[in-house]
Amino acid sequence: MGVVLYGFWRSLATYRVRVALNLKKISYEERSIDIVRGQQFDELFSQINPQHVLPVLIHDGKRITQSLAILEYINDIWPDPPLIPMHAVERAAVRALSLITIADTHPLIVPRTRKYIGENHERGEDSQLIWARHWLDLGSEAIEDYLTGADSSADLYACGNAITIADIALASHVVGVELFGADLSIAPTLKKITDRCFLNPAFSGAHPLKQSGAPCQPQ
Amino acid sequence: MGVVLYGFWRSLATYRVRVALNLKKISYEERSIDIVRGQQFDELFSQINPQHVLPVLIHDGKRITQSLAILEYINDIWPDPPLIPMHAVERAAVRALSLITIADTHPLIVPRTRKYIGENHERGEDSQLIWARHWLDLGSEAIEDYLTGADSSADLYACGNAITIADIALASHVVGVELFGADLSIAPTLKKITDRCFLNPAFSGAHPLKQSGAPCQPQ
Numbered sequence: 001m002g003v004v005l006y007g008f009w010r011s012l013a014t015y016r017v018r019v020a021l022n023l024k025k026i027s028y029e030e031r032s033i034d035i036v037r038g039q040q041f042d043e044l045f046s047q048i049n050p051q052h053v054l055p056v057l058i059h060d061g062k063r064i065t066q067s068l069a070i071l072e073y074i075n076d077i078w079p080d081p082p083l084i085p086m087h088a089v090e091r092a093a094v095r096a097l098s099l100i101t102i103a104d105t106h107p108l109i110v111p112r113t114r115k116y117i118g119e120n121h122e123r124g125e126d127s128q129l130i131w132a133r134h135w136l137d138l139g140s141e142a143i144e145d146y147l148t149g150a151d152s153s154a155d156l157y158a159c160g161n162a163i164t165i166a167d168i169a170l171a172s173h174v175v176g177v178e179l180f181g182a183d184l185s186i187a188p189t190l191k192k193i194t195d196r197c198f199l200n201p202a203f204s205g206a207h208p209l210k211q212s213g214a215p216c217q218p219q
Numbered sequence: 220m221g222v223v224l225y226g227f228w229r230s231l232a233t234y235r236v237r238v239a240l241n242l243k244k245i246s247y248e249e250r251s252i253d254i255v256r257g258q259q260f261d262e263l264f265s266q267i268n269p270q271h272v273l274p275v276l277i278h279d280g281k282r283i284t285q286s287l288a289i290l291e292y293i294n295d296i297w298p299d300p301p302l303i304p305m306h307a308v309e310r311a312a313v314r315a316l317s318l319i320t321i322a323d324t325h326p327l328i329v330p331r332t333r334k335y336i337g338e339n340h341e342r343g344e345d346s347q348l349i350w351a352r353h354w355l356d357l358g359s360e361a362i363e364d365y366l367t368g369a370d371s372s373a374d375l376y377a378c379g380n381a382i383t384i385a386d387i388a389l390a391s392h393v394v395g396v397e398l399f400g401a402d403l404s405i406a407p408t409l410k411k412i413t414d415r416c417f418l419n420p421a422f423s424g425a426h427p428l429k430q431s432g433a434p435c436q437p438q
Contacts, residue, residue, distance in 0.1 A: 050364035051319070062308050063370055066322070068287075069314035076307035088295040089281050095288035100270070103285070103322040108332065116353070134335070145269035151282055 003028035004058040006048060008035050009211035010179065012106060012172040013067035014055040018206035019168045020071050024078045032213055035111055068102050071165045083165045094159050097146055098169035105139030108132075109176060129180065136182035139173055144187035158193055163200070171197045175208060222247035223277040225267060227254050228430035229398065231325060231391040232286035233274040237425035238387045239290050243297045251432055254330055287321050290384045302384045313378050316365055317388035324358030327351075328395060348399065355401035358392055363406035377412055382419070390416045394427060 003021070005028050007014030014030075021028050033039045033054055040052040049056045049065055057064040057073070064073050075083045085091055107113065114128040147154040158166040174194040177184050184191050197203045208214055222240070224247050226233030233249075240247050252258045252273060259271040268275045268284055276283040276292070283292050294302045304310055326332065333347040366373040377385040393413040396403050403410050416422045427433055 050368055051361040053323070053361075060308075062311075064308075064311045064315065066315040066318040068318055068322070069311045072314055073307055073311040076310060088292055089279075089283075091295060092281075092283045092288045092292040095291055096283065096285040099285040099287055099322075103287070103318075104272070104326050107323050107326050112357075113327065138331075142270040142272075149269055 005030045006033055006045070006056040006058070007031070007054050008033055009214040010208045011035065011054050012176050012208075013102075015175060015206055015208055016067045016102075016168050016172045017055050017057060017070050017074070019171065019203050020074045020083065020165070022202035022206055023081065023083065023163065023168075024074060026074070026078060030211075034213070068098060068165075068169075071098075071168065075165070081162070083163065083168070085159065085162075085164065090153070090159060093151070093153060094164045094166045097143065097158055097166040100142050100146065101139055101169045101173040104142065105135055105173065106176065108135040109180065132180045133182040136173070136177050136180055137186065140177065140182070140184065140187040140190060143170060143173065143190050147189040147193070154189060154193065156193075156196060163197070167193065167197050168203075170194055171203055179208065224249045225252055225264070225275040225277070226250075226273050227252055228432040229427045230254065230273050231395050231427075232321075234394060234425050234427055235286045235321075235387050235391045236274050236276060236289050236293075238390065238422050239293045239302065239384070241421035241425055242300065242302065242382065242387075243293060245293070245297060249430075253432070287317060287384075287388075290317075290387065294384070300381070302382065302387070304378065304381075304383065309372070309378060312370070312372060313383045313385045316362065316377055316385040319361050319365065320358055320388045320392040323361065324354055324392060325395065327354040328399065351395075351399045352401040355392070355396050355399055356405065359396065359401070359403065359406040359409060362389060362392065362409050366408040366412070373408060373412065375412075375415060382416070386412065386416050387422075389413055390422055398427065 003026055005017055007030050033045050035054060039045060040054065046052065048063065051065065055067060055070065057070045064070050084094055109132040114132060117131045118128045146152060147158065153159050155161050157163050158170055170190060171194050174184065174190065222245055224236055226249050252264050254273060258264060259273065265271065267282065270284065274286060274289065276289045283289050303313055328351040333351060336350045337347045365371060366377065372378050374380050376382050377389055389409060390413050393403065393409065
């Protein structure tokens with residue numbers, strides 16, 4: 001069996017894995033689990049991932065979960081081109097930047113969190129959008145501060161002149177900013193770097209709106 | 220200058236770094252930034268970390284942020300004893316388990332998130348506690364499912380018979396469960412493994428309630 005990716009068109013975590021597989025030139029089959037309709041709780045997927053979350057990478061009979069763990073796994077298994085530098089300080093910077101979006105921001109805007117906000121608070125649907133934009137903006141500010149800070153090695157890409165998993169993470173953040181209509185003008189360095197990424201077919205081909213099941217307009 | 224850790228007694232992310240440094244037997248100086256009183260926005264700390272978040276590790280003139288990136292850095296710099304296994308599948312399991320708490324759970328219960336919930340929704344202080352317990356319970360369930368699932372390598376510890384960063388992450392989750400009065404009875408395997416960790420002085424000495432500034436009772 002080849003590489004299988006359980007994902008969903010608009011899942012930003014799935015997007016990250018698609019980009020990494022594309023950059024490594026690994027062919028894979030994507031199987032869609034509609035997390036808006038609740039397919040992650042169906043019996044089929046519950047057996048694949050009892051945590052009911054996407055994405056899941058199936059490789060060599062093993063199931064790998066959590067997008068950052070999958071990115072690291074992909075880099076461990078297929079080292080060329082490297083998406084994580086060799087030097088400890090540079091590795092830490094790549095991971096720290098990635099975690100500003102993968103840990104500090106994205107878990108706050110996934111469907112299960114927005115659903116809770118929408119169901120438990122007075123402003124309903126509106127509160128979901130206000131909530132998502134608030135945390136996306138805070139994430140953009142934090143990323144911009146990092147990229148323009150004294151320790152930054154940002155150049156063509158987030159950490160130097162080669163693409164790393166930090167660029168993948170930042171691109172997924174910007175796709176989220178677009179999908180939710182948050183404000184990217186507060187993060188011009190982030191915009192410049194991810195604009196360069198989006199010119200790369202590995203990134204552009206992985207975009208949520210280009211996947212099967214996606215609407216013509218952003219949701 | 221030796222190793223400096225900017226942290227706060229009750230910060231679960233700081234706790235993770237304390238445990239890792241203890242396990243590696245690295246001596247360090249902890250400097251407290253009171254994130255409840257807002258010291259993370261003071262000029263002094265804003266220069267150290269413009270993202271205003273803890274923890275920050277200072278080593279060899281470099282600033283490392285984000286707890287998981289710091290744990291990986293510590294393991295890169297001081298490899299003995301290893302806190303991440305060598306095999307790619309095992310590494311992925313260690314990282315995935317860590318991310319269930321570091322990414323999926325903890326960012327939802329940090330002060331900035333609870334503050335937003337408390338300020339923007341009708342139930343005020345109560346809503347913060349209900350919110351925190353909800354996500355901690357969901358995290359405990361997801362961790363328990365992982366530890367008892369078909370692919371699990373849980374034994375004495377989360378991934379086999381040696382301590383890894385997954386144990387550090389799970390211990391920080393359980394400390395959060397205790398501090399917020401969430402329900403650990405739903406995760407007996409998690410409890411068994413972390414009970415073993417808490418017997419280890421590297422874990423017990425790092426506990427929030429044993430740090431300078433902590434109250435006698437959980438907050």
